Amino acid sequence: MKIMIIGSMAFSKEMLSAKEELTDKGFTVWIPDDAQVHVDNPDLADDFKENFKHATETDIMWKCFDKVAKSDAVLALNYPKNNTEGYIGTSTRMEIALAYYFKKHLFLLNNFPSEEECRWAHEIKIMNPTVLDGSFEKLVSLLNS
Template sequence: MKIMICGSMAFSREMLATKKKLEAMGHTVNVPYDTVVHLADEKLVDDLDRNLIHARERDLMRQSFKLVAKSDAILVLNHKRKGIEGYIGTSALMEIGLAYYLGKKIFLLYDVPHHDRVRWAHEIRLISPVILHGDWSKMRS
């Protein structure tokens, strides 16, 4: 299966580790084009002024959308971030929406918080993604 890994760029290291794991299972895996850049500059993800220039110059959102479109599925790495278990950032939420619209399989590493905590959890539940809960066998095609 062709899989695009999505999630906050704060999880760049985890994206590369997950890519290796999925490739060992026989999948073809893509990560965002600037994953290595974020590994080298971990402050870039939260420096929105610099990040805006970086992302615009490379047309990163469109590039990520193209990778989603070419994939059979997306896997969202939604580790804990900013005190939120199952965190999904705005770019990942947009990629999820695109994947849903295109009829792609959608996998989340962990469940999302209750919608009383974060409003976007309601929309995630509407699309009924597959929650892995550590069971990588659910990634079979």
């Protein structure tokens, strides 16, 4: 079972940790190729000029989309960010939509806001992801059943 972990690059440390935990459980796990770059340079995501240069030179969006397409399941790490519980940023929403299109198992680590709180939550709700309530064990159980 191949799992692609997605999320805000602000959660890069968490991506590395989740990859290790799920790999130890026997899964093949992918994360964005530049996760360590973002751990080493946590300001990169918010420095639009440098981030644009990095993203275009590495073609990171295409690489992430390709991993989503090749995966069996997609796990979005949607921790609180920007005063939003269950934050899902624009790039992550695009990856979720791609996973939905390719009929991948779609998981969110945490619940997401209501449509009243965040307009984008409506589209996420339509794609019917499985919410794991913060539990990787729930993911393991569901994927192994």
